[in-house]
Amino acid sequence: MTDISLNAEAVKQGPSLGYWQLVRRRFLRNRYGVVGLIGCLFIMLTAVFSGFIAPYAPETKDRSAVYSPPQAIRIMAPEGGLSRPYVLGFREEMHPVTFEITFVPDETARQNLALFVRGDAWTFLGMTFDRHLIGTTDGGFVHFLGTDSLGRDVFSRMIQGTRITLLMGVLVMAASCAVGITIGVTSGYVGGRFDMIVQRVVEFVKSFPDLPLYLALVAILPRRAEPMMIFVMFAAILVLLRWADLSRELRGKVIALRSMDYVRAAVAVGASDRRIIGRHIVPNTSSHIIVWATYQLPEVILLESFLSFLGVGVQAPMVSWGTMLNQVRDFQSFAAAPWLMAPVGMIVISVLAFNAFGDGLRDAMDPYSND
Amino acid sequence: MTEPLLKIENVVVDFRTVTGTVNAVRGVSYEVNRGETLAVVGESGSGKSVTARAIMSMLAENARVGKDTRIWFDGQDLSTCSERQMQKIRGDRISMIFQEPLTSLNPIYKVGDQVAEIIQIHRPMSKKQAMAEVLRLFEEVRLPDPETRVSQYPHEMSGGQRQRVMIAMALANKPDLLIADEPTTALDVTVQAEILSLLKDLQRSHNMAVILITHDLTVVEKTSDNVVVMRYGEVVERGATAEVFANPRHAYTGHLLASEPKGRPDPLREDAEPLMVAEDMRVAFRIAYGGFLNRKYTDLVAVNDISTTVRRGETLGIVGESGSGKTTMGMAIIRLLEAQGGKITFDGARIDGLTRAAMRPLRPRIQVVFQDPFSSLNPRMIVQQIIEEGLIVNGIGASAAERKELVGQALDDVQMPRDAMQRFPHEFSGGQRQRLAIARALALNPDFILLDEPTSALDLSIQAQIIDLLRDLRAKHDLSYMFISHDLKVVKALCHNVIVMQNGNVVERGATSEVLEAPRTAYTQKLVKAAFNVLA
Numbered sequence: 034m035t036d037i038s039l040n041a042e043a044v045k046q047g048p049s050l051g052y053w054q055l056v057r058r059r060f061l062r063n064r065y066g067v068v069g070l071i072g073c074l075f076i077m078l079t080a081v082f083s084g085f086i087a088p089y090a091p092e093t094k095d096r097s098a099v100y101s102p103p104q105a106i107r108i109m110a111p112e113g114g115l116s117r118p119y120v121l122g123f124r125e126e127m128h129p130v131t132f133e134i135t136f137v138p139d140e141t142a143r144q145n146l147a148l149f150v151r152g153d154a155w156t157f158l159g160m161t162f163d164r165h166l167i168g169t170t171d172g173g174f175v176h177f178l179g180t181d182s183l184g185r186d187v188f189s190r191m192i193q194g195t196r197i198t199l200l201m202g203v204l205v206m207a208a209s210c211a212v213g214i215t216i217g218v219t220s221g222y223v224g225g226r227f228d229m230i231v232q233r234v235v236e237f238v239k240s241f242p243d244l245p246l247y248l249a250l251v252a253i254l255p256r257r258a259e260p261m262m263i264f265v266m267f268a269a270i271l272v273l274l275r276w277a278d279l280s281r282e283l284r285g286k287v288i289a290l291r292s293m294d295y296v297r298a299a300v301a302v303g304a305s306d307r308r309i310i311g312r313h314i315v316p317n318t319s320s321h322i323i324v325w326a327t328y329q330l331p332e333v334i335l336l337e338s339f340l341s342f343l344g345v346g347v348q349a350p351m352v353s354w355g356t357m358l359n360q361v362r363d364f365q366s367f368a369a370a371p372w373l374m375a376p377v378g379m380i381v382i383s384v385l386a387f388n389a390f391g392d393g394l395r396d397a398m399d400p401y402s403n404d
Numbered sequence: 405m406t407e408p409l410l411k412i413e414n415v416v417v418d419f420r421t422v423t424g425t426v427n428a429v430r431g432v433s434y435e436v437n438r439g440e441t442l443a444v445v446g447e448s449g450s451g452k453s454v455t456a457r458a459i460m461s462m463l464a465e466n467a468r469v470g471k472d473t474r475i476w477f478d479g480q481d482l483s484t485c486s487e488r489q490m491q492k493i494r495g496d497r498i499s500m501i502f503q504e505p506l507t508s509l510n511p512i513y514k515v516g517d518q519v520a521e522i523i524q525i526h527r528p529m530s531k532k533q534a535m536a537e538v539l540r541l542f543e544e545v546r547l548p549d550p551e552t553r554v555s556q557y558p559h560e561m562s563g564g565q566r567q568r569v570m571i572a573m574a575l576a577n578k579p580d581l582l583i584a585d586e587p588t589t590a591l592d593v594t595v596q597a598e599i600l601s602l603l604k605d606l607q608r609s610h611n612m613a614v615i616l617i618t619h620d621l622t623v624v625e626k627t628s629d630n631v632v633v634m635r636y637g638e639v640v641e642r643g644a645t646a647e648v649f650a651n652p653r654h655a656y657t658g659h660l661l662a663s664e665p666k667g668r669p670d671p672l673r674e675d676a677e678p679l680m681v682a683e684d685m686r687v688a689f690r691i692a693y694g695g696f697l698n699r700k701y702t703d704l705v706a707v708n709d710i711s712t713t714v715r716r717g718e719t720l721g722i723v724g725e726s727g728s729g730k731t732t733m734g735m736a737i738i739r740l741l742e743a744q745g746g747k748i749t750f751d752g753a754r755i756d757g758l759t760r761a762a763m764r765p766l767r768p769r770i771q772v773v774f775q776d777p778f779s780s781l782n783p784r785m786i787v788q789q790i791i792e793e794g795l796i797v798n799g800i801g802a803s804a805a806e807r808k809e810l811v812g813q814a815l816d817d818v819q820m821p822r823d824a825m826q827r828f829p830h831e832f833s834g835g836q837r838q839r840l841a842i843a844r845a846l847a848l849n850p851d852f853i854l855l856d857e858p859t860s861a862l863d864l865s866i867q868a869q870i871i872d873l874l875r876d877l878r879a880k881h882d883l884s885y886m887f888i889s890h891d892l893k894v895v896k897a898l899c900h901n902v903i904v905m906q907n908g909n910v911v912e913r914g915a916t917s918e919v920l921e922a923p924r925t926a927y928t929q930k931l932v933k934a935a936f937n938v939l940a
Binding site: 050051052055058059062293294295297298299300301302303304305308312313316317319 | 422423738740760763764765767768770771772774775776779780781782783784785786790793794797798828831841844848
């Protein structure tokens, strides 16, 4: 006889790769997705350590510099040759004819930059720190992205704003996932009249014009409401209008999964509905849920900044990218201080990063591709 | 000596996957002459279809063809052809028939238009001329009533008719070479025989070369001149069909040849008491039709007042073509499907009308093995979790260690190594998965197992192993089976008694040997003829 095992085929040897390991491998081959993932991590780290990365607290005002333009980091010393990084302060000059005020770099107001300098206190997990990633050696102000009408540092506020914007995104995403999964899975699994009613509700929610509802929020909420209260209400209304999509998609998936043989086999061994949903149906929709969630985040970020820009969303003193943009509502301030648009850059980067990550995940989680 | 029509040399195809490179085909060479049929035989995963697709340059995107691969077709090297040149050859000089006729026809076009399109791409002619040509082709492939067929959509036809349309499409431009990739696997046995004889006749009248890819050795023996046996991407044996069948040189070929399901069921004890009794089972599906305002309902009766008895230790075969209601009846008897009427008695106790909760204590004793092992195992669970589930749910085994031992015993029973426990289903082949599905049923120590076509998704050589396994397990654990199948060869090897079903009714019943050797009704005669004499 030869070495061929005739009765049973050889069972695969070597390490066993689970579903998630396969997904990871497939994901890491996709360069665009990996870049997206790095971008997402960068944004999330910024949000978590915003107190450390931002040179100043969001409310710290530099009264000597209102509408001051961005200061460039210089490494060429005026006398020639390399020097340690420094910035130059500004001298205000008035145009003799138009009386327009212009800012001219002042060679004499040189401030050296340093890493890990002391500055405003910030808290993290209940602990208070005062070290910042970057600052000046002598404690003077430096504004990498200029200042706003009150002399607050745009760069610091933009970094701090990541927190609220992302918190809003994650909160809305998590809550609408929870609601969408519960309703979608139950509706698909139970079926019948319950499913019929739930789906009509979903259609009602989906047919609702969302913008008027957001605007109506301003009217509903008391004028003197806490900003935190408005933040939560705002998130709640976003969730109210967003769970419907996921629940409808999941319902379809669950209906398909319900008739799979492995679910029927579980019924045949006597498994309860709870076990079938928890062990067989939800795990097999998890990839769908995760991809949906990754796509939700950038959508919520965009919506938040849009509504806060209109003054409807997050309210001051909370700092988000949208509320920062709210300061550039009129054309004069846009023309005089275009650097106030800096949060737009962060919005674009984060939306691109989360979408790229979502695309990569969706491709990696396709169970039918084996390439 | 004339040059062969197609000669492939040293075909190598690799697939790049996440888990590494898979060498699907490793240096395969064969040749076909005009007017000759070459059968390429092997189990699934042996690379036989991939080689055929390499000839057509129709490989998936992640495939890499080896540097030394040469494909000579009528003196031209196809491996150096551009995509544009290949488009001229495909469908004109070489055409292909696929396994699944439902998915290879476009559902939104009429079949006549689809065939006419192929003709018009390669031979400029008016639509009218093309349609006349289509009609001629449909007559040639013996489609009944060809004039009405041309304006039908694929869903209006049966599987066999669709495969005839596919053949007409393949023949549309009088190809020199026809590649048939498992053309009959997805069809009912009775239809298989007709399609194979049709292919054979057409080959003779067109003097085509045919490459027939199959795992069915009976088909090979009856239809081919030469045969190539493939395993793990390599050719293990080649030669004239008659010679190879008479005198296989390679052990693997011998194994394939010996893999016809054979043997007889061990005799049934005379005094065996009835275990599962179903009386007057009736299952009907309500179908809505008519418009929005005048909605009407009609009941489609899938199982029409059928009574059966399975005795302890008995295997009852239920045979019929697809759509005859055999699976519906099986599922209704084990209460996985709600029946509209009938009385079911299991081990002396009535089980019809029991709620799901009331059925639960009985579930371990009544088990089921499904047809498709690819969808019956949850892809997110490891084998241990899959087999253990029934034990946990029914509170069998006091501790995790005890349950693990029971899972191990079930794996031993189905002759799978115990290391399989920590692996995911996708790491196993079809036959191995079906063993795992059987292990899941066995772990609960059942009395009765419903086997719903457990072998029809598997290769022939694996089928025989599964049948042997089922027979051994029946004796070892004193099991009773209800075995649903359309394959009479398998039924003959395993079942004591058999019921033949057609359109929800029983047309014949009795001891297997009697029914199969002296079928009384025309329908049974047709089934028997199709199963035991492939070519009509």
